[in-house]
Amino acid sequence: MKRKLIAAVGVAGMVIGLAACGDGDDSKGKTDANGNKELTVWVMDGSAPQPWLDAVNKEFEAKHPGTKVKVEIQQWKGIQEKVTTALSENTPPDVIELGNTQTAGYAVTGGLADLTGDKAKLGADSWSKGMLPSAEVDGKLYSAPWYAANRVVVYDKKAYAKAGVTPPKTRDEWIAGLEKLKAADPATQPIYLPGQSWYVLAGFIWDEGGDLAVKDGDKWKGQLGTPAAKNGMEFYKKLQAFSTAPKDKDEATPQQSTDIVPKGGVASWIGLGWEAGGAEKALKDAGKEADFGYFPIPGKTADKPGATFLGGSNLAIAERSKNKDLAKEWLALAAGKDQMTKYAAELKGALLPNQEAANFQAPAGSFAEAMAQGAVSGKITPITPGWANVETEPNPIKEFMTKVLKGDDAAKAGEAADKEIASRINK
Numbered sequence: 547m548k549r550k551l552i553a554a555v556g557v558a559g560m561v562i563g564l565a566a567c568g569d570g571d572d573s574k575g576k577t578d579a580n581g582n583k584e585l586t587v588w589v590m591d592g593s594a595p596q597p598w599l600d601a602v603n604k605e606f607e608a609k610h611p612g613t614k615v616k617v618e619i620q621q622w623k624g625i626q627e628k629v630t631t632a633l634s635e636n637t638p639p640d641v642i643e644l645g646n647t648q649t650a651g652y653a654v655t656g657g658l659a660d661l662t663g664d665k666a667k668l669g670a671d672s673w674s675k676g677m678l679p680s681a682e683v684d685g686k687l688y689s690a691p692w693y694a695a696n697r698v699v700v701y702d703k704k705a706y707a708k709a710g711v712t713p714p715k716t717r718d719e720w721i722a723g724l725e726k727l728k729a730a731d732p733a734t735q736p737i738y739l740p741g742q743s744w745y746v747l748a749g750f751i752w753d754e755g756g757d758l759a760v761k762d763g764d765k766w767k768g769q770l771g772t773p774a775a776k777n778g779m780e781f782y783k784k785l786q787a788f789s790t791a792p793k794d795k796d797e798a799t800p801q802q803s804t805d806i807v808p809k810g811g812v813a814s815w816i817g818l819g820w821e822a823g824g825a826e827k828a829l830k831d832a833g834k835e836a837d838f839g840y841f842p843i844p845g846k847t848a849d850k851p852g853a854t855f856l857g858g859s860n861l862a863i864a865e866r867s868k869n870k871d872l873a874k875e876w877l878a879l880a881a882g883k884d885q886m887t888k889y890a891a892e893l894k895g896a897l898l899p900n901q902e903a904a905n906f907q908a909p910a911g912s913f914a915e916a917m918a919q920g921a922v923s924g925k926i927t928p929i930t931p932g933w934a935n936v937e938t939e940p941n942p943i944k945e946f947m948t949k950v951l952k953g954d955d956a957a958k959a960g961e962a963a964d965k966e967i968a969s970r971i972n973k
Contacts, residue, residue, distance in 0.1 A: 582614040585872050586639040588632075591619050593643060593693070593859060595892045602880050613872060633657035638864040640873040641880075644689065646680035646858045651931035653688040659863040659870060661687045668878050672901045676924035681860050683929065690881040691900040693889070694858030696924050697746065698916040699844075700822050703837045705734060705813035713841035715848040717781060724788045727813045738806055738815040739786045741793030741951045742944040745855040746816055746843075750778035752853035752925050753846055758943065759928045759936070759967055766930060766971040768964030770946050776956040783951060793951040796944065804828045816843065819896050822913050840913045842920030856924035858897070928971070935970035942966040 585606075589599070603615040618639065620628065626648065632638045633652060644652060652658050661668065668690055670678070677691035699713075706712070709730035711723040727736035739746070748758060756774025759766050769775055786793070791806075800806060803821035808828040817825075822838060829836040842851035861881060863873045879885060886904035890897070895906035895914025898921050908914035927933055936942065946963035950956045 582612055583610075583869065583872070584614050584616050585641070585869050585876060586616045586618060587641040587876065588618050588620050588629075588639040589643045590625070590859065591621050594889075598885070598889050598892045601888065602876075602885055605885075606876050606879055610872065610875070615876065630657070633864055633866065636866060637868065638866050640864060640867040640869045641876060642862050642864060643692065643859050644862055646677070646691070646694070646856070646860050647927055647933060647937075649680055649689050649860050649862060650683050650929050651934060652862070653683045653686075654931050657865055658688040659865045659867065659873075661689070661863065661874070664874055667874060669882050672883060672903060673881075674898075674900055674902065674921075674924075676856050676921060676926075677858065677900055679929055680856075680858075680926050689860035689862035690877055692859045692861050692881060693897040693899060694856040694921070694924065695818055695897050696854040696856050696917055696921050697816050697818055698840050698842055698854075698913065698920055699814055700817050700825070700913075701814035701839050701841070702812070703839045705731065706839065709813075713839065714844045716844050717846055717852070720844045721784060724785070724814075728788060731813070734811050734813050735790055736788040736813050737785060738791050738802055738812045739782075739789040740791040740795045740797055740799075740802070741786060741948050742796040742941075743816065744796070744941065744943045744947060745857075747778060747782050747943070747947060748855055748927070749843060749853040749923075749925075750781050751775050752778075754778045757928065759930075759933070759971055761928075761930070766928065766932060766968065768942075768960075768967030768971070770943065770963040770967070771957055771960035775960050779947065779950050779956050779960075782947070786951060794948045808832055808834070810834075819913050819917065838913075839911065840916035842916050842923075845923065851920045851923045853923045853925055854920050856898075856921065856926055930971060932971035932973055935973055936967055938970070942970070 599617055603617070606615060607613060629642060629644065629652065665687060670687065673691050677694050681687055681689040681691050705727060709726040711726050714720040714723050724736040727734070751757065751774055754774035754777045756772050756778060757769050759768050797817070802815055803817055803825040806812060807815060807825040822840070826836040826838065843854055845852040861877055863870060863877060867873050881900055883901060883904055886899040886901060890899040890904050890906040893906070895908040895912065895918070898918060899905060905918055906914060908918060942963040946959050949959040
């Protein structure tokens with residue numbers, strides 16, 4: 547999987563206000579030089595395989611003679627500002643790919659078309675229940691989930707075999723396995739886990755029944771000072787004790803997949819598909835063998851995997867689009883079961899499609915299989931445009947984690963973080 551394809555997964559963009567009040571009248575739609583009605587679609591670089599895009603557009607144009615689809619590939623860098631500007635113009639792109647944590651911000655500022663009345667046409671009943679919340683705001687639908695990805699545990703098969711460890715199903719089994727790995731080879735980290743991998747922590751907090759923030763009346767408040775967050779952080783601390791990774795850095799500083807794992811001495815780590823692919827390539831480039839196994843992040847009990855963050859993208863329609871009806875038709879086709887099945891197959895399971903019925907039949911033991919297994923417990927960060935401010939550095943969740951790992955009381959550190967979260971999220 548290309549890193550650029552996932553680069554913005556889970557990164558919320560700060561959104562400024564939009565004066566979006568177009569009438570969306572199809573009769574005023576754009577046309578190309580040949581007089582064909584033109585539907586403009588923005589997708590991010592690396593998100594859609596060209597053969598798949600070509601097939602979708604060919605089918606769409608066959609159903610709508612006289613209409614041509616113009617696909618414009620965008621870059622993640624600077625995309626928030628570019629989308630904000632485009633949505634405020636009189637002739638914006640008709641369909642736009644948005645990061646799933648960005649969608650709410652564009653919706654509440656009036657930039658996106660309300661699709662609530664089109665749920666049946668779009669096939670919303672079949673969409674993943676884990677992905678759907680990112681497409682909705684206050685009970686209204688503003689986009690279609692497109693794809694997502696989640697983290698799994700990547701492990702060195704030889705290290706696990708040497709220690710007699712098999713992939714665990716529960717947290718307790720996970721810890722017991724790490725103890726065995728430590729005893730079998732004290733020079734190797736049983737798990738590489740930096741102190742600020744906050745997406746991993748979020749899953750542990752969700753497993754405890756908590757959240758990062760909740761709405762209280764018309765305001766939001768942080769939840770890191772709660773017993774659930776404390777319990778989640780305490781489990782994170784148990785895991786991190788098996789690692790020599792820095793307590794004040796995240797998984798990208800340094801990049802765990804290409805800067806740490808290829809050097810050796812790491813029995814397991816938690817990562818995304820592009821990271822696993824990057825680590826494998828780096829090892830092969832260094833003349834070393836890459837023999838990874840994969841398993842979902844274990845849950846508290848064996849009946850289901852642990853909660854995990856589902857980062858991904860949605861497809862939305864601009865409120866000022868002059869081709870709304872056509873855009874809805876294109877969206878229904880692209881986000882429907884048939885085309886999503888082809889999409890997942892084209893990517894060979896590197897990403898999860900928006901519905902389980904379209905899942906790629908991944909080979910046994912592959913990253914894609916473990917990712918799909920873990921996705922059943924997938925969740926996303928709080929749905930509010932203010933969440934973008936929380937992720938802005940210095941991230942208070944990261945600071946909370948480092949404080950606790952260095953010995954501060956979790957409840958007190960959580961209360962301090964909650965004040966900062968509330969200040970940011972309600973802006």
